[in-house]
Amino acid sequence: MKLWLVFLVPLFVGIFCQDKESIWKEYKKLHGKDYNEKLDGGKQENLRKAIFFKKDAKIREHNKGNHSYRLGHNQFSDRTDKELAGLLGTTSPPSPKLHKSMTVLPKRQARLPDTLNYRNSYCLPPVKRQGSCGSCWAFTAITPLEFDRCRKKKSFSVLSEQQLIDCDTNSTNKGCSGGWYVTAWTHLQAVNGSASEFCYPYEGLKGTCRFCAECKSMVGAKVSSFGYVQSMNATAMQLALQEYGPLATAMAVVGSFYSYKEGVYDDKACDNLPVNHGVVTVGYGRFNNTIDYWVVRNTWGRSWGDEGYILIQRGVNKCSIETYPAFVVAL
Template sequence: MAKMGYVALALVAIFCIVHVQGLSDDVEAAWEQFQAHHPSSTKSHTDAAKRKGNFVKTHEMIQQHNKNKNAAYQLEHNDFSVMDDEEKKRYTGAKAPSGSRFLIADNLDASMRQLPTSLDYRTNACLAPVKNQGSCGSCWAFTAIAPLEFAQCNKTKTSVVLSEQQLVDCDPNDGGCNGGWYTNAWSYLMGGSAKQSAYSYTAVKGTCKFSTSTIGSTVATYGSVASKSPSSMQAALVRYGPLSVAITVINSFYSYKSGVYTDVACDNLGVNHGVVVVGYGNLSGIDYWIVRNSWGAGWGSSGYILIQRGVNKCSIESYPAAIASVV
């Protein structure tokens, strides 16, 4: 009996060694592949061991999640896979202000009675291509500019691309790469928003170079949409176009690939990132918002993510706001 026990223990030990070796081989293969496809994220850094360690943690998270057949969304490796938490934070930057907010309420009730079952502005000629904020906490600026570009184009029927860098350099209400808020930015942009061609993005705060001769649009009126009211957000999307919102970004969000994002870990936490809602729909029975991010077209689904709608997922329905009119 003792011999049988030893044999059983030996077999278990061998199985564990083989299993661990298999996992190790899988990680090594994934790491080699990642380095080949993301050379700027790996080879140019002296802290290679640390970055590989970050990759291994991310890889384990992705593998564990994607094995779940009931998962509504899938994860993948991207440039964030080798970053630590402090590096990732530089790609967010929403800082919610305290105090009351002006509420847009005109005619939204009427719009609610005739809401389309789905809406998607991603292919609308007035929505500029997805941009990339880089490692500057300026998401708030990108969240402010996209709806303004849309509103201006919608009024004049001519597309326009505006400057986030002007906000980073010049807006006294916000903190440049240290964070800010989209309605604060709109308050400043009542003095005019420069065209991007005249004021290009650098991802660092510099000296303000704004000139009124470069204005491409000017905010006239803006306000908040009712908080935690998905139908009000839908009505505002129909009436005004893309909405600025704030969300809570956690680790799984950085690795999003496809599907409807439903991670419960982001709920009931403070918001830290500004994004833009550009539509809504339903996938496999799950209602979603179509959300435009500012991490480039290589992230997520061509720069977009679908986030569960109607449950205030990641606080997305807490701080919606819209530009009502432009000059």
């Protein structure tokens, strides 16, 4: 028996290592990863592989349990914690007093439908990708403005996040180092316009401001008004979605969020934490008649989550997402 073990143990180890190597190669191929071993003797390759398999173990362990959401690999599975932090970029409101003073309830107290979802609306562009720039705040400001402008004009125009990164020099907004969406609307209102994406394309790094309010062909939309929806009131958010369309929201991101794949996200690790990421809430619903959720749009591309979207538990201020909801009205 001992002699058989001497032969079998190396065999099983070899098969296991071969399978891991195949998984790693397939992941790199799927996401276009290429770590040139000739440049550093394989150090980068080994680092990324170690991060990937550490993440793989967490994903497998989570998915074996009884959870309302599942995790999966994506383009971030081999990223360092520092690199992942660069995907965030929303700070808390510049003035809590201002937030409180601007809090409003929607004008119409209409009957709420059981579900509402703008995800497939003509007035929402394909999910965008912010890259390694901490500009989520700019995307969070622009998407609701694009939607409301489209709803009013009956035609769609993609607007420029890059304009905010380059031109909004308010002390709160710092380009790729973070900002706040309501402050961004203040800026767009002051300069009398948001540029079209065609005239001011996204570059993912801070540059020189090139916006020209007098150039009519450059301006894609203008801000009429904006404000916060009542904080930590899910019903007010639902009413606001019905009245204004998608809402700018902020949330607290923790480790599991990066690997979200499907289901209703309800990780307790993000509860009662300060917000650090801007997202757009585009709808709500109920999963399997058991869990209420928000439909939330991210800015990490379509290969993250459910083609760029996530369902987040509704009515419990999960990840602080019901703390700072805000609306914008296009002129």
